[in-house]
Amino acid sequence: MSLLEILTYPDPRLKTISAPVTEFDAKLQAFLIDLENTMRAGPGGVGIAAPQVGCFQRIVLLDVSSKPKIKHHGNLVLINPEITQWEGFEIGREGCMSVPDYTGNVIRAQYLHLMAQDQHGVQHEYDMEGFEARAIQHELDHLDGLLFIDRLVSRRHDLFRRKVYV
Amino acid sequence: MSQWYMLTLVGKDQLGIVAKVTTALYKSGCNLGEASMLRLGGNFSIMLMVSYDNDKKQLYVLLEDVVRELNLHLHIDAIEGHLHQHRDPEVRITVHGADRAGIVAQVTSVLTEAGLNILDLESDVGGNTDNPFYIMHIEGIATQGIALLSHALQQLLAMQHPDLKVQLEPIETLVM
Numbered sequence: 001m002s003l004l005e006i007l008t009y010p011d012p013r014l015k016t017i018s019a020p021v022t023e024f025d026a027k028l029q030a031f032l033i034d035l036e037n038t039m040r041a042g043p044g045g046v047g048i049a050a051p052q053v054g055c056f057q058r059i060v061l062l063d064v065s066s067k068p069k070i071k072h073h074g075n076l077v078l079i080n081p082e083i084t085q086w087e088g089f090e091i092g093r094e095g096c097m098s099v100p101d102y103t104g105n106v107i108r109a110q111y112l113h114l115m116a117q118d119q120h121g122v123q124h125e126y127d128m129e130g131f132e133a134r135a136i137q138h139e140l141d142h143l144d145g146l147l148f149i150d151r152l153v154s155r156r157h158d159l160f161r162r163k164v165y166v
Numbered sequence: 167m168s169q170w171y172m173l174t175l176v177g178k179d180q181l182g183i184v185a186k187v188t189t190a191l192y193k194s195g196c197n198l199g200e201a202s203m204l205r206l207g208g209n210f211s212i213m214l215m216v217s218y219d220n221d222k223k224q225l226y227v228l229l230e231d232v233v234r235e236l237n238l239h240l241h242i243d244a245i246e247g248h249l250h251q252h253r254d255p256e257v258r259i260t261v262h263g264a265d266r267a268g269i270v271a272q273v274t275s276v277l278t279e280a281g282l283n284i285l286d287l288e289s290d291v292g293g294n295t296d297n298p299f300y301i302m303h304i305e306g307i308a309t310q311g312i313a314l315l316s317h318a319l320q321q322l323l324a325m326q327h328p329d330l331k332v333q334l335e336p337i338e339t340l341v342m
Contacts, residue, residue: 042341093338094341095254095339096342100250135342139342
């Protein structure tokens with residue numbers, strides 16, 4: 001198994017807009033294996049986008065199943081993903097393997113409908129919410145050359161409440 | 167060999183404090199690290215990590231003019247400083263209620279006992295002179311778990327501060 005090198009900010013290549021995948025060939029399948037190994041080797045590692053390893057194609061892997069008690073679709077290969085509907089918004093803390101030693105608050109849609117192809121080019125549709133919806137929005141940003149630090153809201157004066165425990 | 171210093175600057179708020187202070191530092195070869203700067207009660211306060219390859223006395227000298235011009239109080243400490251030492255907060259606590267003495271002392275004391283390591287605290291007094299309210303946001307690490315913090319706060323509220331509004335929420339950082 002080989003691990004791919006993660007590009008880290010301020011590497012200008014992270015601003016690249018990735019191109020759609022057109023060939024679902026053996027080369028893609030081999031790349032997906034390396035990409036997944038790289039995602040799982042990282043801290044947290046619930047998602048990765050191909051441009052994070054210098055491959056500027058619209059490929060995202062997602063697996064938020066390690067988070068307890070949330071709705072999710074398990075391990076996902078999302079190729080040429082597109083959000084077709086979204087609803088609600090929520091503030092949450094994000095970190096990124098391409099932005100080490102920094103986390104910040106970002107507003108994301110709470111629910112969304114996603115269309116994406118799998119590793120064989122078959123089209124699928126997903127209704128996502130919460131962490132999984134947040135993760136795909138973060139990864140889609142990578143495909144468009146954006147990082148979560150481009151979308152930060154203040155850590156102070158946080159007006160958006162989440163779950164309340166007391 | 168450069169050394170990290172912690173600069174504390176305080177003075178009546180006015181236009182240009184940050185630009186003038188940091189320009190003086192930059193022109194003398196200093197490099198800035200992490201900082202916290204904000205207006206508190208009409209004063210502007212700066213806590214600033216500065217890397218400099220000379221001694222503390224020289225640092226005072228290079229800021230002499232700007233400190234005099236802006237009428238700032240300056241204090242400098244040589245510190246054991248390092249960048250890239252961030253810790254991710256695990257919990258966020260918001261407290262608000264009618265302002266009175268002792269809220270911070272009592273809330274943070276029970277939280278400390280329950281294992282909270284505070285990473286960030288900001289508080290403010292809002293309302294007006296007749297009806298001031300106090301509001302505080304704390305982010306920290308729950309060294310003994312979040313349940314214990316929640317329990318400690320509930321007890322404090324029940325026993326001493328039934329009117330205080332306290333919210334505790336985990337901060338779940340999603341790393342991608």
